[in-house]
Amino acid sequence: MLNSRLKTILRKLMTAEGPLTGKYLANINQVTSRTTREDVKSLNGLLCENGANVDSVxxxxxxxxxxxDKSFRKFLQSIFKEEASDDTFTPKxxxxxxxxLIKRLLLSEGYEKLDDLADEIYVSKSTIQNDLKHVKNILAEYEIRLESRPNYGxxxxxxxxxxRFCMSEYLFERNDEAGDYLSEAGLTTVAQSDLDTIQTIILRQIEENHITMSDIAINNLLIHIAIAYKRIISGYHVTLYQSDMQHIIDQKEYLVAQKIVREAEDTFHVEFPQPEIAYIAIHLLGTKMLSQSNDSKEVVEQVLDEGVYQLVMNILDKIEADFKLGISQDKELIIGLGLHLKPSINRYKYGMNVRNPMLKNIKxxxxxxFEAGILxxxxxxxxxxxxxxxxxxxxLALHIGAxxxxxxxxxxxxxxxVVCASGLGTAKLIYYKLKSQFAREIDVIGTTEYYKLEKYDLNDVDFIVSSIPIAEELPVPVVEVNAILGEQDLEKIKKFVAPGRQSVYDYFQKDLLFLKKSFASKKEVLEFMHNQLHEKGLVEAGFLDAVKEREEIAPTSFGNLIAVPHPITPKSDTTFLAICTLVKPITWHxxxxxxxxxxxxxxxxxEDLQSMYDLLGKIIENGPVVQKLVSSGTYEEFLAVLES
Incomplete structure (x- = not known):
């Protein structure tokens, strides 16, 4: 039906605000423009029968x-359903x-021969060997080894x-609904009805025991119990160290885990050994266990023990030192981070990874x-x-963002x-102009004529915009303007409302724009840019290392052909953006x-950098803008695209 390239094209076209060039789509898919033309043709053939088409502008x-709309939506649903249940799925x-391969090997009962795996997914033995290096690295993160035995496989x-942890990450593609955790590639064998039953048990128990659990945590638990049930039937069991066991059994979460397991045992007629119950208790420990009847003050005393409180304050001090966000005394943030971190510490301790479906959007x-989250x-x-x-x-970034x-x-x-000499006409003119120009910065609470001003309560007013000179002393500042607001008037008001906020374009400098370069790798780009900035005396000696350190924690490639590299902590005496565009895309992570x-x-x-971050956000979100910026050959063209 739809191969991965066609899906990418369709996804891009669905989210684009304007037309996308063939070259942009070719770069996203890393194929030639000719291949893209063929792909668009195939896609159009499919869409024509399903309520849509690709128009060439x-x-x-x-x-x-x-x-x-209806038949197109149906078509989209069928793609995702097919993807999840297609037995002939071939990874590209x-x-x-x-x-x-991770799913395949995790589910295998014995040894798997290399040649068989290669034949199964229609690739050469050398390709498989290369893929297995990556498999090995991923499995190592879960402390799982890939063992190779001559003549066996x-x-x-x-x-x-x-x-089990690894399976829960890779076996189920988790979307937003419990109904979507079905098999991909026909590899899993847990029936949907069983999943529904397990979910019902979990939801009932956490409600009865007043446990607050996030949707993500419930999904994780659902998947883990499903796998546990499957593995017990196959004769596999979890082993836990005795000391860990004792620590878990002493927690109240263990009692709730017991209740969930008893119900599952009655339903599926299997027996869960004790370590399995402890294992499910780890999941409940990895969520926010709060009785819903408590008020927030009690919750803090109950939940934020001294160690966690200290950790939260350390975090906020570190963020404040680098970013000056003014949030280190935010009570809601302190509680939110504390409640998040307490169970997280349990998760890290037991090596449990929780996938974050919102990660891409948060970044x-x-x-x-997100930068503050890294700190x-x-x-x-x-x-x-x-x-x-x-x-x-x-x-962590979600809490900080809030x-x-x-x-x-x-x-x-x-x-x-707004104060005017007479007549509401001029006052209304000023009123609407302010509304349209400063919708976010100014709340115009009313208009009045000059002679009525003394009767007005100015306690609720931050400043006055007046079209006539006001001689007497007032308790609030007055900005004097013309009745018809001109550029200078707006500038006056702007200075008063947002002092110190720079124009976005001040951050782009002509000599820091390197357009249409031919680099073959991320390393080449980073080194070139570092040399340029260092020669101009804009950055310190440790700049490149700090950029690499930041990349190691989380790559700064956002999709949509964009990467925003930067040092992990500030390493320059001014704030600026330096841009490099490439003739051909490179692979970044x-x-x-x-x-x-x-x-x-x-x-x-x-300084208030929000306008700069807003602009970057707009560029990252907008495919057509990126393709125009990448095509720009001069500073003037580049700025013209931004201004438009």
Whole structure:
């Protein structure tokens, strides 16, 4: 039906605001323009029967046109259903093959021969050998080994517990609904009805025992119990160290795990051994166990023990030192991070990875919060000596992002009163102009004539915009303007409302724009850019190492051909963006990249960088803009695209 290239094209066309050029689509898929033309043709053939088509816009590219919403939606549903249940699934990209092999080996009862695996997915033996290196690295993260035995083949060895964690990550493609955790590639054999039953048991028990669990945590538990049931039938068991066991049995979560297991045993007629119950209790420990009747003060006393509180304060101090976000005293954030970290520590201790389905969106929409999340992750590592991955960093970033938004609300728009000489006409003119120009920054609370001003209560007003001179002293500042607001008037008001906020274009400098370069790798780009910035005296000596350190924690490639590399902590005396665009995309971690934006923030900066982050966010989200920026040959063309 749809191969992975066609899916990529369809996904891009569905989210694009304007037409996408063939060249852009070719770069995203890393194929030639000719292949892309053929792909678009095939895609169009399929779409025509399903309520849509790909329209070719002269000189601009391709655009998706949907004629029949209902039948197009049906078509999309069928793609995803087919993907999940297609027995003839053949992985195409290296990443798909690696995922396939992990699932295949995890489920294998004995040894698997290399040649058989290669034949199964229609690739050469050398390709499989190369893929297996990646498989090995991924499995090593779960402390699972790939054992190779002459004349026998390959098999996985590792504790049952670790294999189980790995399975839950790779066996089920988890979307938003419990009904979607069905097999991919026909590899899993847990019936949907069994999954539904297990979910019902979990939901009933956590409700009866007043446990608050996030959807993600429930999904994880559901999958783990399903795998446990499957493995017990096959005669496999989890083993846990006795000391760990005792620690878990003493927790109240263990009692709830027992109840869940008893119900599962009655339903499926299997017996769960004690370590299995402890194992399910680990899952409940890895979630927020709070009685819903408590008020927040009690919750804090109950939940945030001294160690966790100290850790949260360390994190917030570290973030404040580098980012000056003004959120270190936010009570809601302290509680939120504390409640998140307490169970997380249990998860790290037992090596449980939780996949974060929102990760991509968090990185794109809250880049500043994600950077702060990385610092939080480092603080956790220093405090506890355990490494955390970017899924967890994403969750920390969500808490921080919410606090940043609260901070913005607190400072809020400035309340303004419009004063005019006479007649409502001019007042209304000023009123509407302010509304349209400063919708976020100013809340116009009313208009009044000059002679009525003394009767007005100015306690609720931050400043006055007046079209006539006001001689007397007032308790609030007055900005004097013309009745018809001109550029200078707007500039006056802007200075008053948002002092110190720079224009976005101040961050782009002509001599820091390197367009249409031919580099073959991420390493070449980083070294070239570092040399340029160093020669101009813009960055310190340790800049490149700090950029590499940041990349190791979480790659800065966001998809949509964009990467935004930057040092883990500020290493420059000014704030600026340095841009490099490439003739052909390179592979950056696991994504094609053609637009590289070096983000350098001034050390100990107190400036408001929100406008810069907003602009970067808009570029990252917008395929057509990226393709125009990549095609720009001069500074003027580049700026023209941004201004449009």
């Amino acid at each position: 002269m000189g601009k590219g391709y655009q998706l046109v949907i004629d029949d 990209s290296p990443e798909e093959r690696v995922n396939y 390959l098999r996985i060895t590792g504790s049952e517990l670790k294999c 794109r929409n809250y880049p500043l919060a 939080a992750g480092i603080a956790v590592e220093e405090h506890l000596g355990i490494e955390i991955n970017e899924n967890e960093i994403g969750y 606090a940043i938004e609260r901070q913005k609300l607190k400072s809020g728009p400035k309340r303004c009163l 696991d994504k094609p990249v053609q637009f590289i934006c070096f983000l350098c923030v001034k050390k100990n900066s107190t």
